[in-house]
Amino acid sequence: MKNYLGVGISVGVLAGLWTQVSVQLGLVTWVAFIAWACFFAAGGGATxxxxxxxANLSGVVWGWLASLVAARVGFPGALAIIVTVLAFVLCVQAAAPLLSFIPGAFAGTAVFFGxxxxFWPTVLALVVGACLGWASGILGExxxxxxDRSPGTSPSEPAEPAEPAGPVTPAAA
Known part of the structure; x- marks a missing residue:
């Protein structure tokens, strides 16, 4: 539990601040939380x-393009075909290393639709959310x-023993 205390505090405080600021400024609060989650899911840190x-921003762009196409075609099944192509593109773009986080692309498209x-409010909230992820990672560390350096914990103290891998049996007497 202790290993998550720092990130828990930093995320909690920043989440509260973001919520207050975004509501006051009329920004899309929930979208930033999706980008924030993607930051951690994609590995945290710079990566x-x-x-x-x-990936989030590419998803927004692809979703925007799909919405333009959907607005111009009106035959039965058109939306299903557009979504099929969109899902395919969101997956195959992962061949590019920078876009290799497929869930982030789907999340970007979903928040754009949501x-x-x-477009711009979604992009702004995604950028803020990624920045909040970065900040919470650094502050959390x-x-x-x-x-970890607080009183009662010393770098010279031995580490706690790991949990046993299997059932523990009493020692023979």
């Missing part, structure tokens, strides 16, 4: 930031280091 945000096709 999670780059891959998560790039905001009723609000710093808080965790401070907690």
């Amino acid at each position: 999670g930031f780059r891959k998560g945000l790039a 905001t009723s096709f609000a 710093r808080i965790q280091k401070a907690v």
Whole structure:
């Protein structure tokens, strides 16, 4: 549990601040949380930031293009065909290393659709969310280091023993 204390504190505080600020400014609060989750799911740090945000933004762009096509075609089954092609593209773009986080691309498209096709508000919230992920990762590490150095914990103390892998049997007497 202790290993997650730093990130828990940093995420909690930043989430509260983001919620207050975004509501006051009329920004799309929930979209940032999706990008924030993608940051951690893509590995955190610089890699999670780059891959998560790039995939999220590509998903928005592909979703925007799909919405343009859907608005211009009106035959039965058109939407299903558009979604089929869109899902295919979101997967095959993962051949590019920067876009290799497929869930992030789907999340980007989904939040674009979820905001009723609000392109710039969606993009802004995704960028803020990725930045919040980065900040919470850095702050979480710093808080965790401070907690680990707190009184009663010393670097010279031995580490706690690992949990046994199997059932423990009493020692023979």
